[in-house]
Amino acid sequence: MAELANKRIVLGLTGGIACYKVAEFLRRAQDEGVTVDVVMTDAATRFITPVTMQALSGRPVFLDTWDNRVPNNMAHINLTRGADAIVVAPASTDFLAKLAHGMADDLLSTLCLAKGLCPLLVAPAMNREMWLHPATQRNVALLKSDGVTLLGPAEGDQACGETGSGRMLEPLELLEELIAFFQPKRLAGKRIVVTAGPTSEDIDPVRVITNRSSGKMGYAIARAAREAGADVVLISGPTALPPPFGMPCIAVRSARQMHTAVMNEVQAADIFISVAAVADWHVANASTHKLKKQAGQAPALEFAPNPDILAEVAAMPNGPWCVGFAAETDKLREHAQAKRQRKGVPLLVGNLAQMAMDADDTALVLFDDKGEESLPAQPKLQAARQLVQAIAARLPRADAP
Ligand code: CTP
Numbered sequence: 001m002a003e004l005a006n007k008r009i010v011l012g013l014t015g016g017i018a019c020y021k022v023a024e025f026l027r028r029a030q031d032e033g034v035t036v037d038v039v040m041t042d043a044a045t046r047f048i049t050p051v052t053m054q055a056l057s058g059r060p061v062f063l064d065t066w067d068n069r070v071p072n073n074m075a076h077i078n079l080t081r082g083a084d085a086i087v088v089a090p091a092s093t094d095f096l097a098k099l100a101h102g103m104a105d106d107l108l109s110t111l112c113l114a115k116g117l118c119p120l121l122v123a124p125a126m127n128r129e130m131w132l133h134p135a136t137q138r139n140v141a142l143l144k145s146d147g148v149t150l151l152g153p154a155e156g157d158q159a160c161g162e163t164g165s166g167r168m169l170e171p172l173e174l175l176e177e178l179i180a181f182f183q184p185k186r187l188a189g190k191r192i193v194v195t196a197g198p199t200s201e202d203i204d205p206v207r208v209i210t211n212r213s214s215g216k217m218g219y220a221i222a223r224a225a226r227e228a229g230a231d232v233v234l235i236s237g238p239t240a241l242p243p244p245f246g247m248p249c250i251a252v253r254s255a256r257q258m259h260t261a262v263m264n265e266v267q268a269a270d271i272f273i274s275v276a277a278v279a280d281w282h283v284a285n286a287s288t289h290k291l292k293k294q295a296g297q298a299p300a301l302e303f304a305p306n307p308d309i310l311a312e313v314a315a316m317p318n319g320p321w322c323v324g325f326a327a328e329t330d331k332l333r334e335h336a337q338a339k340r341q342r343k344g345v346p347l348l349v350g351n352l353a354q355m356a357m358d359a360d361d362t363a364l365v366l367f368d369d370k371g372e373e374s375l376p377a378q379p380k381l382q383a384a385r386q387l388v389q390a391i392a393a394r395l396p397r398a399d400a401p
Pocket residue numbers: 195255274275276277278279280306307308309310311323324325326327339343
């Protein structure tokens with residue numbers, strides 16, 4: 001799935017050691033089908049050569065306002081015409097100050113002023129003291145009020161040996177932000193709690209009962225909801241997936257832990273999307289020490305029911321708008337509509353378990369009080385984006401974006 005097919009961006013590099021990461025960002029962005037015109041400030045060329053950026057982008061690199069390779073000598077105008085975005089990465093303290101104050105003393109700052117409606121995204125990269133300095137924070141506030149989109153910065157170890165806020169986002173995080181930028185913001189400002197993955201119920205300290213949920217669908221929905229502008233909290237059972245970027249991820253193991261985490265988080269939520277494959281029972285006589293094998297005998301496990309998290313949230317007075325999931329092996333339509341009514345949720349998303357488990361593609365069917373709507377078989381992230389649009393379209397008027 002080429003996420004940035006038919007898009008062209010102007011990639012501006014300013015002076016910072018994070019320039020080396022931008023070479024990788026360019027490559028990974030090209031994998032998604034984007035065309036990139038690179039513009040570098042003089043300071044950026046001290047950190048990475050124009051030759052590197054030209055070889056990677058496969059296009060001429062622009063350094064100078066007086067570039068006579070451009071027929072009308074107006075690179076500062078031509079480059080952004082028809083471009084889908086300008087991405088300045090890394091964006092130095094000095095460059096943010098220039099942008100905030102409308103200075104135009106080199107090609108990149110000039111084209112940022114002459115850009116017209118072309119969106120401008122900046123990825124700050126600097127030492128933590130520079131980032132926290134009131135002058136930088138003032139400039140950042142000005143840029144935001146001018147409609148500039150900030151990508152990061154992140155916290156962590158810095159090239160100078162200090163630790164704090166001001167690191168540029170990693171190349172793949174930058175790419176995810178760029179892809180998200182182009183998604184419609186149908187859930188802007190909404191607070192959404194998503195559960196994902198399996199739960200795991202202890203038999204003893206080393207043995208568990210679990211199910212085959214991979215977590216892929218729930219993680220894709222959390223990402224799609226964030227792309228749509230929501231503040232997302234993900235509550236996840238044990239999966240092999242990396243925590244998704246840009247949202248808190250609360251790790252739980254058992255259904256009862258998931259229940260506690262959900263009840264804490266949904267108090268402030270507008271929407272609850274229950275994708276997790278929650279175990280219906282836990283082992284009531286779980287052992288605190290490892291069970292030892294006894295010849296010819298199997299342990300007698302006793303089960304007790306787990307709370308039905310979705311049904312409980314759906315029954316909360318003034319609770320969030322709820323979306324349930326059902327993976328069924330047969331009679332999808334019958335089971336799904338019955339389950340929707342039993343759980344008391346306005347929308348229940350069904351799929352066939354034999355197609356969904358651990359797969360990268362899925363075919364969702366949406367069940368609500370009007371009937372059903374089938375989405376095509378497609379990659380889970382695409383399906384998640386369609387579902388997010390369907391949720392936005394179904395929100396009651398007061399909740400609608
Ligand atoms: N769910 C939940 N808590 C549970 C069981 C399920 O919140 N203890 C949620 C799931 O996250 C999903 C929906 O309820 O959104 C349906 O889950 P499913 O396991 O299909 O339904 P069950 O009620 O467990 O019915 P059954 O297992 O008999 O199909």
